[in-house]
Amino acid sequence: MFQRMLASALIAGIAAGLIxxxxxxxxxxxxxLLGEQYETGALIHFGGSGTKExxxxxxxxxxxxxxxAEDPKAPETAxxxxxxxxxxxxxxxxxxxxxxxxxxxxxxxxxxxxxxxxGFGIAEAFGRKIGPTEGILWGIAGFAxxxxxxxxxxxxxxxxxxxxxxxxxQIWWWATVVCTGTGLALLAYGRHxxxxxxxxxxxxxxxxxxxxxxxxYFGLAPTEVGAIFAARVLGTAMVVWACLGWFAGAVWAxxxxxx
Amino acid sequence: MTTQTxxxxxxxxxxxxxxxxxxxxxxxxxxxxxxxxQSATLHDAAHxxxxxxxxxxx
Numbered sequence: 001m002f003q004r005m006l007a008s009a010l011i012a013g014i015a016a017g018l019i020x021x022x023x024x025x026x027x028x029x030x031x032x033l034l035g036e037q038y039e040t041g042a043l044i045h046f047g048g049s050g051t052k053e054x055x056x057x058x059x060x061x062x063x064x065x066x067x068x069a070e071d072p073k074a075p076e077t078a079x080x081x082x083x084x085x086x087x088x089x090x091x092x093x094x095x096x097x098x099x100x101x102x103x104x105x106x107x108x109x110x111x112x113x114x115x116x117x118x119g120f121g122i123a124e125a126f127g128r129k130i131g132p133t134e135g136i137l138w139g140i141a142g143f144a145x146x147x148x149x150x151x152x153x154x155x156x157x158x159x160x161x162x163x164x165x166x167x168x169x170q171i172w173w174w175a176t177v178v179c180t181g182t183g184l185a186l187l188a189y190g191r192h193x194x195x196x197x198x199x200x201x202x203x204x205x206x207x208x209x210x211x212x213x214x215x216x217y218f219g220l221a222p223t224e225v226g227a228i229f230a231a232r233v234l235g236t237a238m239v240v241w242a243c244l245g246w247f248a249g250a251v252w253a254x255x256x257x258x259x
Numbered sequence: 260m261t262t263q264t265x266x267x268x269x270x271x272x273x274x275x276x277x278x279x280x281x282x283x284x285x286x287x288x289x290x291x292x293x294x295x296x297q298s299a300t301l302h303d304a305a306h307x308x309x310x311x312x313x314x315x316x317x
Contacts, residue, residue, distance in 0.1 A: 001271075002278040009282065028311045097307065104308040108293045114286025121279030125272040147313050156313040169315035170295050233313050 004255040005117045012117075012247035013110030016240050021105040023236040025098070031229040032159060038221035039160030045222045109244055116142055116248050123189070124256075135249020136242050141184050143241035147234060149180040149203075153211025156233040160220040164212035176206035 037043040116138060120130045130138070150173050157163060183202035186195045219226065293305055294314045302309075302317070309316040 001274045002281060005278055005282045009286070024307070024311050029307065032307055032310055100304045101307045101311075104293055104305040107289060108308060108312060111286045111289030111293060114282045114289065116286075118279040118283035118286060121275045121282065125275040125279070151313050154313070154315055157310060157316055159310060163315065166297070166315055166317060173295075173315055233311055237312060 001121070004252065004259065005114070005121060007255055008117045008120070008248045008251040009110060009113035011251050012244050013113030014106055015247050016113070016244035017106030017109035018102070019243050020109055020236065020240040021102040023240065024101060024105065027232045027236055028229070029101075031225055031232065034225055035158035035160050035221045035229065038225070045220060109240065112142060112146065112241075112244060113248055116244065117252060119185070120248070120252050126189070128189070129253075130249055131253040132246050132249040135245040135247070135252070137245070138249065139241040139243070139245020140238070141188070142245065143238045145177055145181045145184060147237040147241070149206070150176045151230070151234060152207055155226075156230045158219075158221055158226045158229045161226060162214040162217065162219045164214050168212040172206065172209075172211045176211075179203070179206050 034043070038045060119138060123130055128134075153172060153176065154163070154169055163169060179202045183199045186199035186202070190196065190199065292301060294309060294312070296302070306316065
């Protein structure tokens with residue numbers, strides 16, 4: 001039985017991970033690189049004139065947070081956008097960085113694949129048949145569980161974004177994933193009337209409690225960059241999860257018919 | 260006969276649930292390592308993926 005799960009998770013996860021990497025390079029990566037240029041001071045929001053700051057009430061001016069930001073000529077030191085203390089610089093060339101992105105996208109989507117087929121297994125133990133069509137629905141649900149619901153409290157972070165303490169955000173992220181996943185499963189498969197209010201409570205709970213937030217808003221990049229980045233992260237994730245669900249459902253059904 | 264069928268179905272369901280639990284633990288562990296573990300090497304290597312998939316990164 002585990003062999004069937006292994007095949008479904010691996011085949012679907014690798015395929016989805018490669019699609020995720022492709023979409024990342026096509027639609028998302030340029031905004032990470034742009035965000036890093038603001039983070040390192042290579043680009044400065046309002047840095048050229050500074051005259052617009054007052055008009056737009058940007059109270060916590062970015063320049064105070066970063067000495068480099070006070071000097072508009074500093075950019076050249078990191079003009080390639082790769083001189084970034086959170087990973088890029090340590091990894092050397094852009095090729096290495098991109099190769100690692102492909103590898104980790106595949107690892108990540110294989111891990112999502114295992115969680116997805118674990119769900120398939122439990123559903124089948126209760127007599128539900130899963131095929132590619134159901135797989136797409138499960139995939140969209142997976143997107144809601146692992147991306148959309150956490151993003152309601154913790155929007156995808158552009159490098160240089162201000163946020164609360166990391167461990168608190170990670171705890172909230174996991175709790176939200178568990179609550180949303182359980183809530184959606186109850187909503188879809190619950191047989192007793194109590195499942196409905198319980199599902200609603202679980203889906204709402206993380207957002208009623210609220211995600212840990214940073215103190216104030218003084219991110220270095222323009223809001224436009226952060227907004228388009230967040231939108232594209234969610235959009236690409238939804239497409240990839242639908243693919244993951246379809247692939248996993250198809251392999252799951254084929255392997256099931258064979259055994 | 261019916262009892263036997265039920266036993267077979269029960270064994271199959273049990274094996275499905277056990278496999279599912281194992282798959283979930285495996286998937287959860289991989290997800291933690293790729294998305295959340297704060298070892299410097301893992302963090303640096305997975306940096307772009309963490310940002311691009313909405314994980315709390317740093």
